[in-house]
Amino acid sequence: MKSTKGITLIALIITIIVMLILTGVTMNIAVNGGLFNNAQRAVDDTNAEVSSTQDRVDELSGVLDDVASQQDEHNWNRAGDNITCNHCGLSFVIGDYLGYTPDATSQTVTITSEEAGDENDYYYDSTSNTSDKTATVTTTEIKETISNPQVVQTDFPTTQTFTQETGHYWKVLGIEDSDGNGTNETLLIKMASPTENGLYLAGPKGYNNGIDILNKICKELYSSSRYGEARSIKIEDVNNCFQYKPTGGMYYYNGSWIETNGFNTQIKNLPTWETIKANGTYTPDGTNTEEALGSYKVDRYYYYVGGLYYINNAVTGAKTYISLNELCTIFLDINSNNTSYWLATKGVVCNTFVGFGLGAVDYYSVYSVLSMLYSSDSSGRYEYLGICPVVCLKDEIPPKINGPEISIPNYEL
Ligand SMILES: [Zn+2]
The missing domain is CATH 1.10.287 (Helix Hairpins)
Incomplete structure (x- = not known):
């Protein structure tokens, strides 16, 4: 010009x-x-x-x-569970099925135990409550212990291979200002049910690399060159969908869970700190000092989503009622056998030691940390959970389609 x-x-x-x-x-x-x-x-x-x-x-x-x-950008706005674009007039309800199909059906993603951890990172026996590397269980048995994962095993996979699972449905999840310019230009969709084949993560490697591994699998197998890029679901996606704002971290003390005031409480300021450091000062980054361990912040929290459409704070019991009944079915697909899946979110949980892990959605509960993978007493653990990709649609939007009816969980907590 x-x-x-x-x-x-x-x-x-x-x-x-x-x-x-x-x-x-x-x-x-x-x-x-x-x-x-x-x-x-x-x-x-x-x-x-x-x-x-x-x-x-x-x-x-x-x-x-x-x-x-x-x-040229979408300008999505949300009112209740309705999402409308001010730019093109497109309109959806959260939970609508869209006819999305990812590319790359022939692609394979291989994750090594060097990245995800292995039995050397895992030795904790919940039965005897001790570290015990002698017991052996099979991979099938490991999968059966999802609800109680702390079982010793010695045949942790040296490589895990993933290919794209076809036939999945996709649901409208929410909106996002991905480029931070003040306009919600991105429509998010999530895989309706998590992947059939899950991902093992173990020990400090699993904790350190888990988010990258989840995002890599999602991006390479579930993106579309036409519609947009995929990443793993994370806890912010769940909170945003419910419009839930967690108020503090949670830690265990004197037989019950306590909530911190916000997310800035360092572990060294907890009443259990003396006990914690007496039990070991191992950290997943290998620093392994009191100072390093004490500097971590207590950011673990979890909540239940009840069938009467409320979110239940697990510490206070305070119930946040969700007017949007269908939202429960976005995350908690009780028609599926595999309802537990990873969240690409790291966190720490405190008891008489510090646990490091990744978040998860597990049946009726949403956790910022469910899967403890390593702890300050140096014991490692593993978890096997499904994967749930989220695709960021910035331009072209797939058409609305009909999908299976999902039962709303009728589960009062
Ligand atoms: Zn638009």
Whole structure:
């Protein structure tokens, strides 16, 4: 848009000379009267003015470009469980099925035990409540212990291979301002039920790498070159959908769970700190010092989602009623056999030691940390849970389709 249109001195002088000839003024009078010096000033002033005007025009056209590009973006707004776009008029209800199909059906993602952890990172026997590496169970048995995962095993997979599972349905989950410009340009959809084949994570490696592993599997297997990129679901997605704002971390003390005031309480400030550090000061990053362990913040929390459509704070029992009945079915698909899945969210949980793990959705509960993978007494654990991809739709939106009816959980807690 930048141009250099102004006037040149030579053009102005030619114009003046023509005018002088027409009006009969002699060249001598004109030169002695300083006419051409004044002409130079006139040219300079005019060109300065043109330049500043051009700058203003450029500025305005920049603003116009921004407005034009924003008009190309979706502008999603949520009222209750209705989501509407102010830009194109598209409208959905949270939980609507969309006809989304990912690309890359032939692709394979392989995760090694170097990334996900293995039996060397796992040795805790819940039966004897001791570390015990001698017991052996099979992979099938491991899968059967999802509800009570703390069983010693020694045949942890050295590689886990994932391919895209076909036939999954996808549901509208929510909206997001992915680029942080103040407009919700992204419509989020989630896989209706988590993957049939789950992911093992164990020990400090599982804790350190779990989020990256989950996002990698989702991105490579469940993205679409046409519609958008996939990532793993995380706890913020669940909270945003319920419009639930957790109020504090939770820790265990004197036989019950206690809630901190917010999420800034460091472990070294807990009443259990003396006990905790006496039991070991191992941290998953390998620093293994009192200072490092004590600096972690208590950010574990969980809540129940009841069939009477409330969220139940697990510590206070305070119930936040959800007016949106169908929301429960977004996360808790009781028609499916595999309702537990990872959240790509790290956290710590405190008792008489500190547990490090990833969050999960487990039947009727949402946890910022369900799956403890490593603890400050150096015992490692593992968990096997499903994967739930979320796709970020920024431009083209798949059509609404009919999907299976999901029973609303009728479960009072
Ligand atoms: Zn739109």
